Amino acid sequence: MTRWLPAMLWVGMLLLIFYFSSQAGSPESSAGWIMTLLRWIAPQLAEQLTLEQLHALNYAFRKLGHGTGYFLLTLLGYWAFRRSFGVDSRPALRWAILTSLLRAIIDEIHQAFVPGRTGTPVDVLIDAVGVALAAWLIRQRRR
Numbered sequence: 001m002t003r004w005l006p007a008m009l010w011v012g013m014l015l016l017i018f019y020f021s022s023q024a025g026s027p028e029s030s031a032g033w034i035m036t037l038l039r040w041i042a043p044q045l046a047e048q049l050t051l052e053q054l055h056a057l058n059y060a061f062r063k064l065g066h067g068t069g070y071f072l073l074t075l076l077g078y079w080a081f082r083r084s085f086g087v088d089s090r091p092a093l094r095w096a097i098l099t100s101l102l103r104a105i106i107d108e109i110h111q112a113f114v115p116g117r118t119g120t121p122v123d124v125l126i127d128a129v130g131v132a133l134a135a136w137l138i139r140q141r142r143r
Contacts, residue, residue, distance in 0.1 A: 007084035010076040014103060017069055021107050024115040031058040066123055067130035074100045074134035093138055100131045 023029070031054055038046035049057070077096035081087040087095065104127035112119035 004084050006076065006079040006082075010073070010080035010084075013069075013073050013076050017073065017103065017107060018110075020065075020069075021111050021117070022114055024117065030062055031055070034058055034061055063123075063126050066126045067133075070100055070104055070127040070130035071134045072130075073103065074131045075138070078134070078138050089142060093135060096138075097131055097135055100134075101128060104128065104131070 034057060035046060035049075035054065038049070074096050077099055078092050081092035081095045082089065085092075101124075104124045107127075108119035108121070108124050110119070111117040111123075
C-alpha cells in the first residue's frame with residue numbers, strides 16, 4: 001500500500017487541477033473568498049481595499065496558485081516515478097517535468113472551453129516556473 005501512496009497523491013493532484021480548471025467564473029468566486037479571508041484576518045485592511053486593489057490581489061493569488069500547484073505536481077510526480085514506479089532518479093525527474101508541463105498545456109486548452117475562463121500561454125509560463133523551481137529543489141536535494 002505505501003508503495004502506491006506517491007502515485008495516488010500524484011493522480012489526486014492531477015484531478016484537483018482538473019477540478020479547479022473546470023470551475024466556471026472562477027475569478028469572481030476567488031475574489032469573494034479572498035475578501036472573506038481578509039475580513040476575518042485583517043478587517044480594517046479589507047474595508048480600505050479598493051476594487052482595483054482587490055482585482056490585483058485576486059490576480060496575484062490566482063497566479064501564485066498556478067505556480068504552487070505545478071510545483072507540488074512536479075514534486076509528487078517525481079516521488080511517484082521514483083517510489084511507485086521504480087524509475088531511477090534522473091529519468092524520474094525528466095518524466096515529472098514532462099508530465100507537469102504537458103498537463104499545464106492541456107489545462108490551458110481545457111480552460112479555453114470552460115465558460116468564464118480563458119486559456120493563456122502566460123499561465124503555462126507561470127506553471128513552468130513552478131515546475132522549474134521543483135526541479136531545481138529536487139536537483140539540490142540529490143547533491
